[in-house]
Amino acid sequence: MMRCRPFRYHAPRTVAEAAKILRGEGPDAMVLAGGTDVIPNLKRKQFAPRTLVALRRIGELRTASDDGLTLGAATTLDAIARHAALPEAHRAARIAASKVATPQIRNRGTIGGNLCLDTRCTYYDQSAEWRQAIDFCKKAPGPHGTAIETPVEQGICWVAPGSPRCWAVSSTDAAPALIALGAEVTLVSADGERTIPLTDLYADDGMAFLTKKRDELLTAVRLPAAVEGWRSTYWKLRRRGAFDFPILGVGAALKLDAGGTVEAARVVLGAVASRPLPVDTSGLVGGPLSDEAIDAFAAKAAGPAKPLDNTDFTLHWRKRVVRAWVAGALRELRGDDSEEASLLSRSAARIPEPLSV
Amino acid sequence: MSGPVEIAFTVNGEAKTVRAVAMARLLDVLREDLGLTGTKEGCGEGECGACSVFVDGTLVNSCLIPALQAVGTSIETIEGLAKGDALHPVQEAFIAAGGAQCGICTPGMILAAVSYLRDGGDAKEASIREALAGNLCRCTGYMKIVESVARAAAAIAREERTS
Numbered sequence: 001m002m003r004c005r006p007f008r009y010h011a012p013r014t015v016a017e018a019a020k021i022l023r024g025e026g027p028d029a030m031v032l033a034g035g036t037d038v039i040p041n042l043k044r045k046q047f048a049p050r051t052l053v054a055l056r057r058i059g060e061l062r063t064a065s066d067d068g069l070t071l072g073a074a075t076t077l078d079a080i081a082r083h084a085a086l087p088e089a090h091r092a093a094r095i096a097a098s099k100v101a102t103p104q105i106r107n108r109g110t111i112g113g114n115l116c117l118d119t120r121c122t123y124y125d126q127s128a129e130w131r132q133a134i135d136f137c138k139k140a141p142g143p144h145g146t147a148i149e150t151p152v153e154q155g156i157c158w159v160a161p162g163s164p165r166c167w168a169v170s171s172t173d174a175a176p177a178l179i180a181l182g183a184e185v186t187l188v189s190a191d192g193e194r195t196i197p198l199t200d201l202y203a204d205d206g207m208a209f210l211t212k213k214r215d216e217l218l219t220a221v222r223l224p225a226a227v228e229g230w231r232s233t234y235w236k237l238r239r240r241g242a243f244d245f246p247i248l249g250v251g252a253a254l255k256l257d258a259g260g261t262v263e264a265a266r267v268v269l270g271a272v273a274s275r276p277l278p279v280d281t282s283g284l285v286g287g288p289l290s291d292e293a294i295d296a297f298a299a300k301a302a303g304p305a306k307p308l309d310n311t312d313f314t315l316h317w318r319k320r321v322v323r324a325w326v327a328g329a330l331r332e333l334r335g336d337d338s339e340e341a342s343l344l345s346r347s348a349a350r351i352p353e354p355l356s357v
Numbered sequence: 358m359s360g361p362v363e364i365a366f367t368v369n370g371e372a373k374t375v376r377a378v379a380m381a382r383l384l385d386v387l388r389e390d391l392g393l394t395g396t397k398e399g400c401g402e403g404e405c406g407a408c409s410v411f412v413d414g415t416l417v418n419s420c421l422i423p424a425l426q427a428v429g430t431s432i433e434t435i436e437g438l439a440k441g442d443a444l445h446p447v448q449e450a451f452i453a454a455g456g457a458q459c460g461i462c463t464p465g466m467i468l469a470a471v472s473y474l475r476d477g478g479d480a481k482e483a484s485i486r487e488a489l490a491g492n493l494c495r496c497t498g499y500m501k502i503v504e505s506v507a508r509a510a511a512a513i514a515r516e517e518r519t520s
């Protein structure tokens with residue numbers, strides 16, 4: 001049994017109905033898509049919604065547009081990983097979806113749930129008893145983890161005790177890949193609909209990490225139609241080849257002209273901050289993808305990445321590996337590296353394995 | 358919603374109705390209300406795959422599914438795999454190749470293998486390992502499990518050639 005507080009359960013059949021319920025129920029209502037994040041979190045009492053609004057019966061959230069570029073928010077990750085209609089230029093989306101968790105979880109977990117995934121932290125993703133034993137932290141300050149409604153001043157942060165904010169880590173694999181592809185998302189509430197760039201969905205705060213209002217439903221993800229000259233990839237670093245959340249994700253998309261000059265570039269880092277972190281690519285644009293250009297860009301990209309001591313591996317190593325991983329992803333886009341090859345060369349001592357747990 | 362709720366669904370081809378508490382998971386209903394204890398609880402958090410079952414033909418973790426969401430679905434568990442006394446080729450192969458030791462992971466492993474083979478999976482080791490990546494085993498070291506699935510794939514391919 002889930003030893004959580006009793007909740008009301010709604011399973012509306014349309015987006016409009018769901019939006020109405022979310023408006024009516026107020027801040028204690030929570031959306032349940034595949035449940036692969038919500039259910040473990042409920043069990044750990046990280047939050048205690050009074051109402052769950054399930055999306056499973058809403059057919060319109062599972063459809064894709066005819067051109068294959070608009071995906072309903074309840075599309076499963078497995079469906080995206082196998083989405084043959086997606087242009088090759090958008091392959092980063094398929095790669096990212098295929099690297100989430102396990103086959104079972106990809107069969108159930110949705111793209112909307114992945115984009116709205118709760119931020120993660122070693123001091124937060126623990127049972128209520130564990131958290132109580134060291135005293136609850138800011139993100140879930142009570143026995144029922146009332147993070148949703150609690151003022152930020154309450155509780156301590158175990159990662160950065162002097163800090164006024166929470167540093168829990170954005171751990172979605174899809175977001176860095178989709179932001180690199182230039183995706184937009186549609187949000188619907190009882191007031192109507194708006195479409196924003198996916199990157200604007202996020203804020204760099206472990207608690208208030210989404211800019212959407214609580215009663216807004218994410219209904220669709222839209223990828224750009226202009227793909228001529230673009231290529232993309234997603235590199236994910238984790239301890240095991242399955243199950244594990246990323247400790248680093250690199251989403252990268254480049255537009256190259258016939259002569260190999262970079263016309264446009266988007267690179268986004270995952271799991272190094274409380275939001276997916278877009279990197280300034282102006283240094284890459286206008287030149288060729290030479291080794292020097294890649295190395296200079298990768299060194300700069302690692303600058304803003306600020307891993308803290310709240311996920312797997314040591315933070316110093318995590319910081320250092322950003323440079324190698326960004327360079328590797330760009331070399332793959334140039335056509336001469338792959339994540340597998342890079343992992344092999346890592347064990348050949350280019351980046352020594354950390355000694356940490 | 359805290360009182361019992363009625364859950365009507367199909368389990369291994371038979372219509373079933375149970376009354377369960379609202380916070381029950383599909384895993385609880387299968388094991389405790391229906392006595393189908395072949396489905397195991399390893400972690401209860403999606404981290405091991407021991408609770409794998411098919412819901413409407415799709416392999417999922419039954420520990421992550423509220424029982425309420427099983428209403429109207431068709432579930433297949435390890436108990437539904439054999440046809441009478443005739444074991445499924447994957448079950449046969451696990452016996453022949455020694456793919457099970459303590460047995461806790463085995464029902465989930467077998468269903469993951471069945472899911473892979475139903476999707477047309479072949480005997481290639483790398484693809485088998487990918488397909489079983491959501492199932493942990495603490496005993497076997499995986500070699501004999503992979504071998505079992507490869508044997509089953511070959512047996513199924515042989516059967517298809519002769520029929």
Ligand SMILES: Cc1cc2nc3c(=O)[nH]c(=O)nc-3n(C[C@H](O)[C@H](O)[C@H](O)COP(=O)(O)OP(=O)(O)OC[C@H]3O[C@@H](n4cnc5c(N)ncnc54)[C@H](O)[C@@H]3O)c2cc1C
Pocket residue numbers: 030031032033034035036037038039040055073074077099100101102105108109110111112113114115116117118171172173174216217218219243244245246402403404
């Ligand atoms: C063992 C394990 C390993 C995992 N590994 C990974 C991993 O490697 N990478 C990764 O990215 N994730 C991982 N996950 C997390 C999760 O499984 C995925 O992110 C999944 O895509 C979440 O989708 P869901 O539909 O199950 O979301 P849910 O659990 O249903 O929802 C997640 C959050 O999003 C909100 N939400 C869902 N849909 C909408 C919507 N349409 N509109 C508004 N809000 C919505 C929910 O209210 C909730 O806050 C893992 C989970 C487990 C249990």
Ligand code: SF4
Pocket residue numbers: 120121122123124137138139140156157158159160165166167168206310
């Ligand atoms: S970063 Fe600090 S406040 Fe946020 S979850 Fe971790 S310990 Fe809690």
Ligand code: FES
Pocket residue numbers: 397398399400401402403404405406407408409418419420421
């Ligand atoms: S018990 Fe469900 S995955 Fe471990």
Ligand code: FES
Pocket residue numbers: 456457458459460461462463493494495496497
């Ligand atoms: S046989 Fe014991 S866990 Fe796999």
